[in-house]
Amino acid sequence: MLPGGVFRRTATAFGARPGRAAVPVAGRERRGLPDCQAMRTDDFWQLIDRARAGGGGEPHAVAARAVALLAERDPEDIVGYAHHQARVLSASHKVDLWGAAYLINGGVSDEGFHHFRGWLMTQGREVFARAVADPDSLAGLPQVRAASLSGEEFSGSEMLAVPWDAYRRATAAELPADREPAPVPDLNDFWDFDDEEEAKRRLPKLAALFVEPPAE
Known part of the structure; x- marks a missing residue:
């Protein structure tokens, strides 16, 4: 069965802060986000690395x-951050990563998968990129291995709200909507995340941690 029921494409995941509509502000930004040349991909991840170093390990502290x-930067940089975040979320919208989140968190909806990737962002660029390329690599993270015993779930909704909160703090206005939102990839290769044999085939390391062993 599909996690969380039938898959729904949501604007929340890529174009607006969860729970709030993006409100245009005055000037040229009323037409949508300006061209995002002020912040590069490296800048995006370097800011997250600085937040990780100074904010403690918990997602809410990193966020x-x-x-x-980010609020100390120019508004154009905040817009650029939002643009790169949308690209990161789009690139990571993959079935096997969703399956990994499902195993680790003991079930996860589409919104829960979105929040899981917010947590994954707080782990830094290297971990994030490796997880997108090979979701089973998450089995090597100490906190994931510990979660297989403790039942801890991973979510980082606060991290996803960073550009909206920073823009509001810096400008007292709402972050404008992206006029060219990142596309939501089609997910046509869903598999039954509750199928233990399929989980073992696709995600053997995670399955070894989170799938119940067969009864003897």
């Missing part, structure tokens, strides 16, 4: 530090 750092 709070990221908001503070």
Whole structure:
């Protein structure tokens, strides 16, 4: 069965802060986000690295530090951050990564998968990129291995709200909507995340941690 029921494409995942509509502001930004040349992909991840170094390991602490750092930048940089975040979320919208999140968190909806990737962002660029390329690599993270025993779930909704919170703090206005939102990839190769044999085939390391062993 599909996690969370039938898959729904949501604007929340890529174009607006969860729970809030993006409100255009005055000037040229009323037409949508300006060209995002002020921040590069390297800048995006370097800011997250600084937030990780200064904000503690918990997602809410990393997010709070990221908001503070980003709010010190020009509004164009905040817009650029939002643009890169949307691209990162689009690139990571993959079935096997969703399956990995499903195993680790003991089930996850489409919104839960979105929040899981917010947590994954707080782990930094290298971990994020490796997980997108090979979701089973998450089995090597100490906190994931610990979660297989403790039942801890991973979510980082606060991290996803960083550009909206930073823009509001810096400008007292709402971050404008992206006029060219990142596309939501089609997911046509869903598999039954509750199928233990399929999980073992696709994600053997994670399955060894989170799938119940067969009864003897």
